[in-house]
Amino acid sequence: MAAGFIDPLFSTGFVLSLLGIERLCDWMEAGEPQEKLDRYGVETLADLDATADLVGAAYRTLDDPESFEAVSMLYFAAASYSECARRLGKPGLAPGFLLRSHPRFGPGFRECLLAAGRAHPDALAAQVASVVRPFNVAGLCDPSKRGWYPVAAADLLGASDTLGSDPDEIRAMLRRTGFDG
Ligand SMILES: Cc1cc2nc3c(=O)[nH]c(=O)nc-3n(C[C@H](O)[C@H](O)[C@H](O)COP(=O)(O)OP(=O)(O)OC[C@H]3O[C@@H](n4cnc5c(N)ncnc54)[C@H](O)[C@@H]3O)c2cc1C
Incomplete structure:
Protein backbone atom coordinates (compact mmCIF):
# COMPACT_ATOMS: atom_id res chain seq x y z
CA MET A 1 0.00 0.00 0.00
CA ALA A 2 1.29 3.47 -0.86
CA ALA A 3 2.49 5.66 2.01
CA GLY A 4 0.80 8.61 0.36
CA PHE A 5 -0.54 10.21 -2.78
CA ILE A 6 0.38 13.65 -4.08
CA ASP A 7 -0.81 15.40 -7.19
CA PRO A 8 1.76 14.61 -9.95
CA LEU A 9 2.34 18.26 -10.97
CA PHE A 10 6.13 17.95 -10.63
CA SER A 11 6.39 14.21 -11.42
CA THR A 12 7.73 13.33 -7.97
CA GLY A 13 6.36 9.76 -7.80
CA PHE A 14 9.40 7.81 -8.99
CA VAL A 15 11.81 9.78 -6.81
CA LEU A 16 9.71 9.35 -3.69
CA SER A 17 9.43 5.61 -4.42
CA LEU A 18 13.19 5.26 -4.98
CA LEU A 19 14.06 7.19 -1.81
CA GLY A 20 11.75 4.88 0.13
CA ILE A 21 13.41 1.81 -1.40
CA GLU A 22 16.87 3.18 -0.55
CA ARG A 23 15.84 3.70 3.07
CA LEU A 24 14.35 0.21 3.31
CA CYS A 25 17.59 -1.25 1.89
CA ASP A 26 19.58 0.65 4.55
CA TRP A 27 17.26 -0.76 7.19
CA MET A 28 17.69 -4.34 5.90
CA GLU A 29 21.47 -3.99 5.62
CA ALA A 30 21.57 -2.75 9.22
CA GLY A 31 19.85 -5.96 10.40
CA GLU A 32 16.31 -4.53 10.46
CA PRO A 33 16.39 -2.63 13.77
CA GLN A 34 13.04 -1.19 14.92
CA GLU A 35 14.59 2.23 15.47
CA LYS A 36 15.62 2.50 11.80
CA LEU A 37 12.18 1.33 10.68
CA ASP A 38 10.56 4.06 12.79
CA ARG A 39 12.97 6.56 11.23
CA TYR A 40 11.97 5.29 7.76
CA GLY A 41 8.34 6.16 8.57
CA VAL A 42 9.20 9.62 9.84
CA GLU A 43 11.45 10.45 6.87
CA THR A 44 8.97 9.11 4.32
CA LEU A 45 6.11 11.20 5.70
CA ALA A 46 8.37 14.27 5.92
CA ASP A 47 9.28 13.83 2.22
CA LEU A 48 5.59 13.59 1.36
CA ASP A 49 4.78 16.71 3.41
CA ALA A 50 7.55 18.74 1.74
CA THR A 51 6.31 17.64 -1.69
CA ALA A 52 2.70 18.43 -0.80
CA ASP A 53 3.72 21.90 0.43
CA LEU A 54 5.56 22.56 -2.85
CA VAL A 55 2.73 21.32 -5.05
CA GLY A 56 0.17 23.21 -2.94
CA ALA A 57 2.14 26.45 -3.36
CA ALA A 58 2.37 25.84 -7.10
CA TYR A 59 -1.39 25.42 -7.38
CA ARG A 60 -1.92 28.54 -5.26
CA THR A 61 0.05 30.54 -7.84
CA LEU A 62 -1.30 28.86 -10.97
CA ASP A 63 -3.00 32.06 -12.14
CA ASP A 64 0.15 34.15 -11.58
CA PRO A 65 2.93 32.97 -13.95
CA GLU A 66 5.69 34.99 -12.25
CA SER A 67 4.99 33.54 -8.82
CA PHE A 68 4.49 30.06 -10.29
CA GLU A 69 7.88 30.29 -11.96
CA ALA A 70 9.48 31.37 -8.67
CA VAL A 71 7.97 28.33 -6.89
CA SER A 72 9.17 26.03 -9.68
CA MET A 73 12.72 27.43 -9.27
CA ALA A 78 16.69 21.34 -5.04
CA ALA A 79 16.41 18.59 -7.66
CA SER A 80 19.46 19.60 -9.71
CA TYR A 81 21.63 20.18 -6.63
CA SER A 82 20.60 16.86 -5.03
CA GLU A 83 21.16 14.94 -8.24
CA CYS A 84 24.64 16.42 -8.72
CA ALA A 85 25.58 15.73 -5.08
CA HIS A 102 19.35 21.02 4.78
CA PRO A 103 19.93 23.54 7.59
CA ARG A 104 20.07 26.43 5.17
CA PHE A 105 17.87 25.48 2.22
CA GLY A 106 15.11 23.76 4.25
CA PRO A 107 13.94 26.76 6.30
CA GLY A 108 14.27 29.13 3.33
CA PHE A 109 12.29 26.72 1.14
CA ARG A 110 9.45 26.57 3.68
CA GLU A 111 9.35 30.36 4.10
CA CYS A 112 9.13 30.87 0.33
CA LEU A 113 6.29 28.35 0.07
CA LEU A 114 4.39 30.16 2.81
CA ALA A 115 4.87 33.46 0.94
CA ALA A 116 3.78 32.03 -2.43
CA GLY A 117 0.40 33.43 -3.43
CA ARG A 118 0.58 35.99 -0.62
CA ALA A 119 3.70 38.05 -1.40
CA HIS A 120 4.04 40.34 -4.42
CA PRO A 121 5.48 38.28 -7.33
CA ASP A 122 8.65 40.42 -7.49
CA ALA A 123 9.21 40.03 -3.75
CA LEU A 124 8.66 36.28 -3.99
CA ALA A 125 11.07 35.97 -6.94
CA ALA A 126 13.74 37.88 -4.96
CA GLN A 127 13.18 35.75 -1.86
CA VAL A 128 13.43 32.55 -3.90
CA ALA A 129 16.56 33.76 -5.71
CA SER A 130 18.29 34.40 -2.40
CA VAL A 131 17.41 30.92 -1.08
CA VAL A 132 18.48 29.27 -4.35
CA ARG A 133 21.76 31.20 -4.83
CA PRO A 134 24.06 28.97 -2.71
CA PHE A 135 22.61 25.84 -4.39
CA ASN A 136 22.30 27.10 -7.92
CA VAL A 137 24.11 24.58 -10.14
CA ALA A 138 21.92 25.15 -13.21
CA GLY A 139 21.93 28.92 -13.82
CA LEU A 140 18.39 29.22 -12.39
CA CYS A 141 16.51 32.39 -11.36
CA ASP A 142 17.79 34.29 -14.38
CA PRO A 143 15.00 36.45 -15.87
CA SER A 144 17.05 36.99 -19.05
CA LYS A 145 16.52 33.30 -19.88
CA ARG A 146 12.75 33.89 -20.03
CA GLY A 147 12.01 30.47 -18.56
CA TRP A 148 14.19 28.57 -21.06
CA TYR A 149 17.03 26.96 -19.13
CA PRO A 150 19.55 24.99 -21.20
CA VAL A 151 21.64 22.15 -19.75
CA ALA A 152 25.09 23.76 -19.72
CA ALA A 153 28.17 22.19 -18.14
CA ALA A 154 29.50 25.73 -17.58
CA ASP A 155 26.75 26.40 -15.00
CA LEU A 156 27.75 23.36 -13.01
CA LEU A 157 31.49 24.00 -13.31
CA GLY A 158 30.94 27.58 -12.15
CA ALA A 159 29.11 26.29 -9.08
CA SER A 160 31.59 23.55 -8.12
CA ASP A 161 32.29 25.21 -4.74
CA THR A 162 28.66 24.83 -3.71
CA LEU A 163 29.07 21.07 -4.17
CA GLY A 164 32.29 20.93 -2.15
CA SER A 165 34.15 19.86 -5.29
CA ASP A 166 36.80 21.17 -7.61
CA PRO A 167 36.15 21.57 -11.35
CA ASP A 168 38.17 18.42 -12.15
CA GLU A 169 35.84 16.33 -9.96
CA ILE A 170 32.85 17.85 -11.77
CA ARG A 171 34.42 17.15 -15.20
CA ALA A 172 35.13 13.53 -14.19
CA MET A 173 31.53 13.13 -12.97
CA LEU A 174 30.17 14.53 -16.23
CA ARG A 175 32.32 12.11 -18.24
CA ARG A 176 31.35 9.18 -16.02
CA THR A 177 27.63 9.93 -16.47
CA GLY A 178 27.89 10.30 -20.24
CA PHE A 179 27.44 14.08 -20.51
CA ASP A 180 29.38 15.49 -23.42
CA GLY A 181 27.62 18.84 -23.90
C1 LIG B 1 0.05 7.73 -16.11
C2 LIG B 1 1.12 7.91 -15.07
C3 LIG B 1 2.24 8.65 -15.39
C4 LIG B 1 3.26 8.84 -14.44
N1 LIG B 1 4.35 9.56 -14.76
C5 LIG B 1 5.33 9.76 -13.85
C6 LIG B 1 6.50 10.50 -14.18
O1 LIG B 1 6.67 10.99 -15.30
N2 LIG B 1 7.45 10.69 -13.23
C7 LIG B 1 7.28 10.18 -11.97
O2 LIG B 1 8.17 10.38 -11.14
N3 LIG B 1 6.19 9.44 -11.62
C8 LIG B 1 5.21 9.24 -12.54
N4 LIG B 1 4.10 8.50 -12.19
C9 LIG B 1 4.00 7.98 -10.82
C10 LIG B 1 4.80 6.69 -10.65
O3 LIG B 1 4.42 5.77 -11.68
C11 LIG B 1 4.46 6.10 -9.27
O4 LIG B 1 4.73 7.08 -8.28
C12 LIG B 1 5.34 4.87 -8.98
O5 LIG B 1 5.21 3.94 -10.02
C13 LIG B 1 4.93 4.25 -7.66
O6 LIG B 1 5.72 3.09 -7.49
P1 LIG B 1 5.25 1.92 -6.55
O7 LIG B 1 6.26 0.84 -6.70
O8 LIG B 1 4.97 2.45 -5.18
O9 LIG B 1 3.82 1.45 -7.12
P2 LIG B 1 3.46 0.75 -8.51
O10 LIG B 1 4.42 1.14 -9.59
O11 LIG B 1 2.01 1.04 -8.69
O12 LIG B 1 3.70 -0.79 -8.21
C14 LIG B 1 2.79 -1.55 -7.43
C15 LIG B 1 2.79 -2.98 -7.99
O13 LIG B 1 2.09 -3.84 -7.07
C16 LIG B 1 1.26 -4.67 -7.82
N5 LIG B 1 0.18 -5.07 -6.91
C17 LIG B 1 -0.80 -4.32 -6.39
N6 LIG B 1 -1.58 -5.05 -5.58
C18 LIG B 1 -1.06 -6.30 -5.58
C19 LIG B 1 -1.42 -7.52 -4.91
N7 LIG B 1 -2.44 -7.61 -4.06
N8 LIG B 1 -0.65 -8.59 -5.13
C20 LIG B 1 0.42 -8.54 -5.96
N9 LIG B 1 0.80 -7.41 -6.62
C21 LIG B 1 0.06 -6.31 -6.41
C22 LIG B 1 0.76 -3.83 -8.97
O14 LIG B 1 0.32 -4.66 -10.04
C23 LIG B 1 2.05 -3.07 -9.33
O15 LIG B 1 2.87 -3.78 -10.25
C24 LIG B 1 3.09 8.29 -13.13
C25 LIG B 1 1.96 7.54 -12.83
C26 LIG B 1 0.98 7.34 -13.78
C27 LIG B 1 -0.23 6.49 -13.43
Whole structure:
Protein backbone atom coordinates (compact mmCIF):
# COMPACT_ATOMS: atom_id res chain seq x y z
CA MET A 1 0.00 0.00 0.00
CA ALA A 2 1.29 3.47 -0.86
CA ALA A 3 2.49 5.66 2.01
CA GLY A 4 0.80 8.61 0.36
CA PHE A 5 -0.54 10.21 -2.78
CA ILE A 6 0.38 13.65 -4.08
CA ASP A 7 -0.81 15.40 -7.19
CA PRO A 8 1.76 14.61 -9.95
CA LEU A 9 2.34 18.26 -10.97
CA PHE A 10 6.13 17.95 -10.63
CA SER A 11 6.39 14.21 -11.42
CA THR A 12 7.73 13.33 -7.97
CA GLY A 13 6.36 9.76 -7.80
CA PHE A 14 9.40 7.81 -8.99
CA VAL A 15 11.81 9.78 -6.81
CA LEU A 16 9.71 9.35 -3.69
CA SER A 17 9.43 5.61 -4.42
CA LEU A 18 13.19 5.26 -4.98
CA LEU A 19 14.06 7.19 -1.81
CA GLY A 20 11.75 4.88 0.13
CA ILE A 21 13.41 1.81 -1.40
CA GLU A 22 16.87 3.18 -0.55
CA ARG A 23 15.84 3.70 3.07
CA LEU A 24 14.35 0.21 3.31
CA CYS A 25 17.59 -1.25 1.89
CA ASP A 26 19.58 0.65 4.55
CA TRP A 27 17.26 -0.76 7.19
CA MET A 28 17.69 -4.34 5.90
CA GLU A 29 21.47 -3.99 5.62
CA ALA A 30 21.57 -2.75 9.22
CA GLY A 31 19.85 -5.96 10.40
CA GLU A 32 16.31 -4.53 10.46
CA PRO A 33 16.39 -2.63 13.77
CA GLN A 34 13.04 -1.19 14.92
CA GLU A 35 14.59 2.23 15.47
CA LYS A 36 15.62 2.50 11.80
CA LEU A 37 12.18 1.33 10.68
CA ASP A 38 10.56 4.06 12.79
CA ARG A 39 12.97 6.56 11.23
CA TYR A 40 11.97 5.29 7.76
CA GLY A 41 8.34 6.16 8.57
CA VAL A 42 9.20 9.62 9.84
CA GLU A 43 11.45 10.45 6.87
CA THR A 44 8.97 9.11 4.32
CA LEU A 45 6.11 11.20 5.70
CA ALA A 46 8.37 14.27 5.92
CA ASP A 47 9.28 13.83 2.22
CA LEU A 48 5.59 13.59 1.36
CA ASP A 49 4.78 16.71 3.41
CA ALA A 50 7.55 18.74 1.74
CA THR A 51 6.31 17.64 -1.69
CA ALA A 52 2.70 18.43 -0.80
CA ASP A 53 3.72 21.90 0.43
CA LEU A 54 5.56 22.56 -2.85
CA VAL A 55 2.73 21.32 -5.05
CA GLY A 56 0.17 23.21 -2.94
CA ALA A 57 2.14 26.45 -3.36
CA ALA A 58 2.37 25.84 -7.10
CA TYR A 59 -1.39 25.42 -7.38
CA ARG A 60 -1.92 28.54 -5.26
CA THR A 61 0.05 30.54 -7.84
CA LEU A 62 -1.30 28.86 -10.97
CA ASP A 63 -3.00 32.06 -12.14
CA ASP A 64 0.15 34.15 -11.58
CA PRO A 65 2.93 32.97 -13.95
CA GLU A 66 5.69 34.99 -12.25
CA SER A 67 4.99 33.54 -8.82
CA PHE A 68 4.49 30.06 -10.29
CA GLU A 69 7.88 30.29 -11.96
CA ALA A 70 9.48 31.37 -8.67
CA VAL A 71 7.97 28.33 -6.89
CA SER A 72 9.17 26.03 -9.68
CA MET A 73 12.72 27.43 -9.27
CA LEU A 74 12.77 26.00 -5.73
CA TYR A 75 11.95 22.58 -7.16
CA PHE A 76 14.51 22.72 -9.97
CA ALA A 77 17.23 24.06 -7.65
CA ALA A 78 16.69 21.34 -5.04
CA ALA A 79 16.41 18.59 -7.66
CA SER A 80 19.46 19.60 -9.71
CA TYR A 81 21.63 20.18 -6.63
CA SER A 82 20.60 16.86 -5.03
CA GLU A 83 21.16 14.94 -8.24
CA CYS A 84 24.64 16.42 -8.72
CA ALA A 85 25.58 15.73 -5.08
CA ARG A 86 24.55 12.09 -5.52
CA ARG A 87 26.36 11.75 -8.84
CA LEU A 88 29.48 13.12 -7.17
CA GLY A 89 29.17 10.45 -4.47
CA LYS A 90 28.34 13.11 -1.85
CA PRO A 91 24.70 12.41 -0.93
CA GLY A 92 25.28 13.87 2.53
CA LEU A 93 25.29 17.34 0.94
CA ALA A 94 21.61 16.92 0.04
CA PRO A 95 19.66 15.62 3.05
CA GLY A 96 15.96 14.86 2.55
CA PHE A 97 13.88 15.11 -0.60
CA LEU A 98 13.89 18.71 -1.91
CA LEU A 99 16.79 19.43 0.49
CA ARG A 100 14.13 19.73 3.20
CA SER A 101 16.58 18.74 5.96
CA HIS A 102 19.35 21.02 4.78
CA PRO A 103 19.93 23.54 7.59
CA ARG A 104 20.07 26.43 5.17
CA PHE A 105 17.87 25.48 2.22
CA GLY A 106 15.11 23.76 4.25
CA PRO A 107 13.94 26.76 6.30
CA GLY A 108 14.27 29.13 3.33
CA PHE A 109 12.29 26.72 1.14
CA ARG A 110 9.45 26.57 3.68
CA GLU A 111 9.35 30.36 4.10
CA CYS A 112 9.13 30.87 0.33
CA LEU A 113 6.29 28.35 0.07
CA LEU A 114 4.39 30.16 2.81
CA ALA A 115 4.87 33.46 0.94
CA ALA A 116 3.78 32.03 -2.43
CA GLY A 117 0.40 33.43 -3.43
CA ARG A 118 0.58 35.99 -0.62
CA ALA A 119 3.70 38.05 -1.40
CA HIS A 120 4.04 40.34 -4.42
CA PRO A 121 5.48 38.28 -7.33
CA ASP A 122 8.65 40.42 -7.49
CA ALA A 123 9.21 40.03 -3.75
CA LEU A 124 8.66 36.28 -3.99
CA ALA A 125 11.07 35.97 -6.94
CA ALA A 126 13.74 37.88 -4.96
CA GLN A 127 13.18 35.75 -1.86
CA VAL A 128 13.43 32.55 -3.90
CA ALA A 129 16.56 33.76 -5.71
CA SER A 130 18.29 34.40 -2.40
CA VAL A 131 17.41 30.92 -1.08
CA VAL A 132 18.48 29.27 -4.35
CA ARG A 133 21.76 31.20 -4.83
CA PRO A 134 24.06 28.97 -2.71
CA PHE A 135 22.61 25.84 -4.39
CA ASN A 136 22.30 27.10 -7.92
CA VAL A 137 24.11 24.58 -10.14
CA ALA A 138 21.92 25.15 -13.21
CA GLY A 139 21.93 28.92 -13.82
CA LEU A 140 18.39 29.22 -12.39
CA CYS A 141 16.51 32.39 -11.36
CA ASP A 142 17.79 34.29 -14.38
CA PRO A 143 15.00 36.45 -15.87
CA SER A 144 17.05 36.99 -19.05
CA LYS A 145 16.52 33.30 -19.88
CA ARG A 146 12.75 33.89 -20.03
CA GLY A 147 12.01 30.47 -18.56
CA TRP A 148 14.19 28.57 -21.06
CA TYR A 149 17.03 26.96 -19.13
CA PRO A 150 19.55 24.99 -21.20
CA VAL A 151 21.64 22.15 -19.75
CA ALA A 152 25.09 23.76 -19.72
CA ALA A 153 28.17 22.19 -18.14
CA ALA A 154 29.50 25.73 -17.58
CA ASP A 155 26.75 26.40 -15.00
CA LEU A 156 27.75 23.36 -13.01
CA LEU A 157 31.49 24.00 -13.31
CA GLY A 158 30.94 27.58 -12.15
CA ALA A 159 29.11 26.29 -9.08
CA SER A 160 31.59 23.55 -8.12
CA ASP A 161 32.29 25.21 -4.74
CA THR A 162 28.66 24.83 -3.71
CA LEU A 163 29.07 21.07 -4.17
CA GLY A 164 32.29 20.93 -2.15
CA SER A 165 34.15 19.86 -5.29
CA ASP A 166 36.80 21.17 -7.61
CA PRO A 167 36.15 21.57 -11.35
CA ASP A 168 38.17 18.42 -12.15
CA GLU A 169 35.84 16.33 -9.96
CA ILE A 170 32.85 17.85 -11.77
CA ARG A 171 34.42 17.15 -15.20
CA ALA A 172 35.13 13.53 -14.19
CA MET A 173 31.53 13.13 -12.97
CA LEU A 174 30.17 14.53 -16.23
CA ARG A 175 32.32 12.11 -18.24
CA ARG A 176 31.35 9.18 -16.02
CA THR A 177 27.63 9.93 -16.47
CA GLY A 178 27.89 10.30 -20.24
CA PHE A 179 27.44 14.08 -20.51
CA ASP A 180 29.38 15.49 -23.42
CA GLY A 181 27.62 18.84 -23.90
C1 LIG B 1 0.05 7.73 -16.11
C2 LIG B 1 1.12 7.91 -15.07
C3 LIG B 1 2.24 8.65 -15.39
C4 LIG B 1 3.26 8.84 -14.44
N1 LIG B 1 4.35 9.56 -14.76
C5 LIG B 1 5.33 9.76 -13.85
C6 LIG B 1 6.50 10.50 -14.18
O1 LIG B 1 6.67 10.99 -15.30
N2 LIG B 1 7.45 10.69 -13.23
C7 LIG B 1 7.28 10.18 -11.97
O2 LIG B 1 8.17 10.38 -11.14
N3 LIG B 1 6.19 9.44 -11.62
C8 LIG B 1 5.21 9.24 -12.54
N4 LIG B 1 4.10 8.50 -12.19
C9 LIG B 1 4.00 7.98 -10.82
C10 LIG B 1 4.80 6.69 -10.65
O3 LIG B 1 4.42 5.77 -11.68
C11 LIG B 1 4.46 6.10 -9.27
O4 LIG B 1 4.73 7.08 -8.28
C12 LIG B 1 5.34 4.87 -8.98
O5 LIG B 1 5.21 3.94 -10.02
C13 LIG B 1 4.93 4.25 -7.66
O6 LIG B 1 5.72 3.09 -7.49
P1 LIG B 1 5.25 1.92 -6.55
O7 LIG B 1 6.26 0.84 -6.70
O8 LIG B 1 4.97 2.45 -5.18
O9 LIG B 1 3.82 1.45 -7.12
P2 LIG B 1 3.46 0.75 -8.51
O10 LIG B 1 4.42 1.14 -9.59
O11 LIG B 1 2.01 1.04 -8.69
O12 LIG B 1 3.70 -0.79 -8.21
C14 LIG B 1 2.79 -1.55 -7.43
C15 LIG B 1 2.79 -2.98 -7.99
O13 LIG B 1 2.09 -3.84 -7.07
C16 LIG B 1 1.26 -4.67 -7.82
N5 LIG B 1 0.18 -5.07 -6.91
C17 LIG B 1 -0.80 -4.32 -6.39
N6 LIG B 1 -1.58 -5.05 -5.58
C18 LIG B 1 -1.06 -6.30 -5.58
C19 LIG B 1 -1.42 -7.52 -4.91
N7 LIG B 1 -2.44 -7.61 -4.06
N8 LIG B 1 -0.65 -8.59 -5.13
C20 LIG B 1 0.42 -8.54 -5.96
N9 LIG B 1 0.80 -7.41 -6.62
C21 LIG B 1 0.06 -6.31 -6.41
C22 LIG B 1 0.76 -3.83 -8.97
O14 LIG B 1 0.32 -4.66 -10.04
C23 LIG B 1 2.05 -3.07 -9.33
O15 LIG B 1 2.87 -3.78 -10.25
C24 LIG B 1 3.09 8.29 -13.13
C25 LIG B 1 1.96 7.54 -12.83
C26 LIG B 1 0.98 7.34 -13.78
C27 LIG B 1 -0.23 6.49 -13.43
